[in-house]
Amino acid sequence: MPEATAGRRPSGELEASVLAALWAAGAPLTPAEVQRVLGQDLARTTVTTILTRLHEKGAVARTRQGRGYAYTPTQDSPGLRADRMRRELEKDEDRRTVLARFVSGLSEDDERLLRTLLDGADGADGPAPGSIR
Amino acid sequence: MIYAIWAPLLVPFLAVPVARRLAPLLAPRAAAWLLAVSGAVLAGCTTAALGLLALEGALRLRPVASLGRLRLPLLADGVAASPPVAALALALLAATAVAACRLLLRLLREWVAARRHAPAGGGGDLSVIDDGHPDAFALPGRPGRIVVTAGMLRALDPAEREALFAHERAHLAGRHHLFLALADLVAVCHPVLRGLRAPLGYALERWADEAAARAVGDRTLTARAIARAALATRAAEGSGSAHRRPRFAVAATTGPVPRRVAALLGTGEPARPRSRALRRVAAAAIAGCLVFSVGAALDAATDLHGSIEVAQAAPEHP
Numbered sequence: 001m002p003e004a005t006a007g008r009r010p011s012g013e014l015e016a017s018v019l020a021a022l023w024a025a026g027a028p029l030t031p032a033e034v035q036r037v038l039g040q041d042l043a044r045t046t047v048t049t050i051l052t053r054l055h056e057k058g059a060v061a062r063t064r065q066g067r068g069y070a071y072t073p074t075q076d077s078p079g080l081r082a083d084r085m086r087r088e089l090e091k092d093e094d095r096r097t098v099l100a101r102f103v104s105g106l107s108e109d110d111e112r113l114l115r116t117l118l119d120g121a122d123g124a125d126g127p128a129p130g131s132i133r
Numbered sequence: 134m135i136y137a138i139w140a141p142l143l144v145p146f147l148a149v150p151v152a153r154r155l156a157p158l159l160a161p162r163a164a165a166w167l168l169a170v171s172g173a174v175l176a177g178c179t180t181a182a183l184g185l186l187a188l189e190g191a192l193r194l195r196p197v198a199s200l201g202r203l204r205l206p207l208l209a210d211g212v213a214a215s216p217p218v219a220a221l222a223l224a225l226l227a228a229t230a231v232a233a234c235r236l237l238l239r240l241l242r243e244w245v246a247a248r249r250h251a252p253a254g255g256g257g258d259l260s261v262i263d264d265g266h267p268d269a270f271a272l273p274g275r276p277g278r279i280v281v282t283a284g285m286l287r288a289l290d291p292a293e294r295e296a297l298f299a300h301e302r303a304h305l306a307g308r309h310h311l312f313l314a315l316a317d318l319v320a321v322c323h324p325v326l327r328g329l330r331a332p333l334g335y336a337l338e339r340w341a342d343e344a345a346a347r348a349v350g351d352r353t354l355t356a357r358a359i360a361r362a363a364l365a366t367r368a369a370e371g372s373g374s375a376h377r378r379p380r381f382a383v384a385a386t387t388g389p390v391p392r393r394v395a396a397l398l399g400t401g402e403p404a405r406p407r408s409r410a411l412r413r414v415a416a417a418a419i420a421g422c423l424v425f426s427v428g429a430a431l432d433a434a435t436d437l438h439g440s441i442e443v444a445q446a447a448p449e450h451p
Contacts, residue, residue, distance in 0.1 A: 013302075015256045015259070016256055016257035016298055017291070017294070017298070018256070019256030019257070019259050020259060020261070020286050020291075021291060021294075023261050023287075024283075024289075024291075024294070037291055039292070059256045060256075075261070099243070099244075099270045099271070099272060099310070100270055100271055100304050100341075101269070101270050102270060102285075102297060102300060102301065103363040103366055103390055104389055104390060105367070106366075106367045106390055111367055113391040114363060114391050115364070117356070117360060117394050118360045118361070120398070121353050121356055121357060121360075121398050
């Protein structure tokens with residue numbers, strides 16, 4: 001189970017998870033909120049340590065909130081980089097590439113089939129522990 | 134054997150369909166290795182055969198023959214390569230070399246561009262692009278990175294994000310980009326070997342899916358992450374950026390994503406009793422094809438070597 005392994009994961013992976021949570025949130029999060037969102041049995045001190053480390057590396061910015069800080073992800077030259085990357089990726093769209101995509105495109109039939117599979121999976125084991133929505 | 138030289142050029146026509154049939158019957162990792170090794174061996178033998186044909190033809194020309202210290206050019210009988218055939222082989226060999234160099238340069242350029250544009254981040258191995266369009270891929274290098282858009286992170290819940298990260302880490306740890314580069318490379322050596330690319334890409338995705346399911350300890354969660362990511366990507370394409378992936382506008386058959394999800398949920402095709410027997414037969418056929426191809430190339434090389442020695446020892450032509 002994910003909960004069982006959370007405590008022993010390498011710190012790089014934890015940094016990735018925390019950073020991802022901040023990006024997904026779209027609003028500043030306090031360490032307590034990050035801890036709640038990740039839902040794993042991460043100690044509050046661990047989350048705070050990771051956030052401090054991310055801040056030292058410049059990956060996140062923080063603002064005073066109450067007695068602590070709230071964190072948001074930073075992006076150097078936001079937009080510009082994204083545009084460039086998107087152009088690079090779109091250029092490769094119809095060509096073979098060694099950058100393996102997480103998911104390839106779906107046809108209409110694929111979409112229908114996928115929704116059926118997804119409904120079946122969610123129905124089978126009830127509201128799964130990870131499902132928030 | 135005169136005809137041995139043609140065998141490596143013809144074997145892929147048999148071996149590729151058999152490998153494509155066998156791959157889905159194997160575990161993903163085994164399937165990936167099968168397709169990669171088959172491709173590499175068949176491409177190597179094809180290239181060797183073309184080289185032998187070209188060399189054989191060239192040695193029939195007097196100036197080339199004298200360079201090789203042949204007392205007389207190779208005899209016309211007992212050799213397969215007539216001058217037009219040898220010239221064709223040489224042309225194909227040159228075209229292959231050019232295509233291979235261009236391919237490697239292109240892959241290198243793509244990789245350098247992706248490394249340059251992916252923000253260094255500082256959040257472990259994660260590199261986030263501030264873009265609403267959902268996308269994610271593994272970017273090989275030292276260290277390897279997971280490149281993901283903000284849109285993809287928002288589309289998944291925290292547990293699903295862990296499955297996504299585990300999937301990409303499996304690509305990086307397994308050095309899957311090398312498999313993909315190899316598949317592209319063998320495809321320029323023999324057109325039929327292009328048929329290995331899609332099944333290899335699928336086997337690598339399945340390999341990473343299974344690794345992710347093990348890492349997060351939940352197959353359903355992993356399946357849901359893939360399905361939600363794909364649906365979110367499709368939804369984003371529907372909203373105003375329909376131009377993005379035109380090649381997927383029409384697809385008659387089931388694409389790879391539902392098959393991956395079904396495989397994780399265990400709702401794919403049930404294992405048929407005959408599939409084990411089929412697996413053995415197909416594996417034996419592939420092994421036979423590869424051995425035959427290598428044997429034929431070696432045979433042709435030995436044959437040519439023998440002819441050259443005879444020609445070198447021959448009395449001076451008047």
